[in-house]
Amino acid sequence: MKTDFLIIGAGFAGCTLAERIASQLDKKVLIVEKRDHIGGNAYDYYNDDGIMVQKYGPHIFHSNLKEVWDYLSRFTEWNGYVHRVLARVKGKEVYLPINLDTMERLYDRKFNPEELREYFERKRVRLDQIENSRDVVVSQVGEELYELFFRNYTKKQWGVYPEELDPEVTKRLPVRFDHDTRYFTDKYQGIPKHGFVKMFEKMLQHKNIPPVMLNTDYREIIDSVSFDKLIYTGPIDYYFDYIHGKLPYRSLDFKLETLEMDKYQNAGVVNFPNDYDYTRITEFKQLYLQKHPRTTICYEYPKAEGEPYYPIPKKEYQEIYQKYKREADRLKSVFFLGRLAQYRYLNMDQVVDGALNLFKSI
Ligand code: FAD
Ligand code: UDP
Secondary structure (H helix, E strand, C coil): CECCEEEECCCHHHHHHHHHHHHHCCCCEEEECCCCCCCHHHCEEECCCCCEEECCCCCCEEECCHHHHHHHCCCCCECCCCCCEEEEECCEEEEECCCHHHHHHHHCCCCCHHHHHHHHHHHCCCCCCCCCHHHHHHHHHCHHHHHHHHHHHHHHHHCCCHHHCCCCCHHHCCCCCCCCCCCCCCCEEECECCCHHHHHHHHCCCCCCCCCECCCCHHHHHHHCECCEEEECCCHHHHCCCCCCCCCEEEEEEEEEEECCCCCCCCCEEECCCCCCCCEEEEHHHHHCCCCCCEEEEEEEEECCCCCCEECCCHHHHHHHHHHHHHHHHCCCEEECCCCCCCCCCCHHHHHHHHHHHHHHC
16 A cells, blocks of 8 residues: 555544645545544544433533644534533532632632632732642632642542642633633534534545545554555554653543533533532533433543543653654654644643644744
């Protein structure tokens, strides 16, 4: 078999590059995908009850990058969903990230922005340096809210307390001094109107892209394909046969349940920082704005082993990754891109941005 580009993985990284290369360079692109579907972790489908669900947990597109938004918008319209997350704490449901509304519900009193600033000024822990994910939170809002929202949730999600994780993990959640209850304030957000997979299918609809080789680990075919360049979006340590050791990932079990009711919960996602073994429940109908007499929900149970979902942001693992990166940099015709190949906690828009930039440099 002959192709110009061989791409491993049909997620955001692989599909974006395939589309660009096929349509702009007029080169043949063969995509090989281990799973039985395209879309990577953003894969969605109608379940037996006719409800659109996501196989790998809630994925909401959000970005401030106009180029990325405009690019994807060529392949899909968006449903206009605005993501909101409630956390169930102290018998109440309050919005995250922490904002005026959260504080008012939590403490049954009014706050104006100035009062909230003063409140946090009294509560916050003064630190010379922010060294980990605990520091990020306590230095802004103090111990009490840290304990309430972050400490135990993070232990469940990552298997370690926030002290042991790089600052970037909890930095994902800002603190707001207004009544904005949205989870993301990005200019562009939503879910593809007909689902992520329909968008990916459209991206791959090109004469230079033959049907994706599904259910195939690239190692099974690499010796029988002749290609000029390889783009790899799988785990980088696997590519190099774990020569520098295994990079750890956090994994999840997803438990889906269909219920005989129209609506199950008060937001698309509800987090449970301190109770249960699961971290959160997603109600897909709310994300997809779907009307249906029944509803499907998804519980997320974090675990150490299993499919690699989350690279773990810790210095010691970054050091191992850097060793792999040096190996990767030596290979002139192989490009590594995406959450697994770059071993970074990247959002979908960052991956597309990375793909568009890599394309420009190829
Ligand atoms: P992936 O989607 O992982 O695609 C890589 C593909 O390569 C996979 O399909 C895999 O099967 C394939 N592959 C791997 N190894 C091989 C091999 N040996 N041979 C052949 N194929 C192989 N981001 C957001 O922006 N918003 C969100 O709301 C959001 N929510 C998330 C929720 C969860 C639970 C998780 C886990 C992630 C979430 N993300 C979210 C992140 C998002 O999933 C990633 O940014 C995105 O999937 C990265 O795309 P990718 O192409 O790099 O990787
Ligand atoms: N987090 C937390 N409590 C919450 C929500 C988030 O402690 O209720 C922490 C947790 O460590 C999580 C991180 O903040 O991994 C980032 O949250 P985000 O929602 O961005 O994670 P995602 O699900 O997108 O990976």
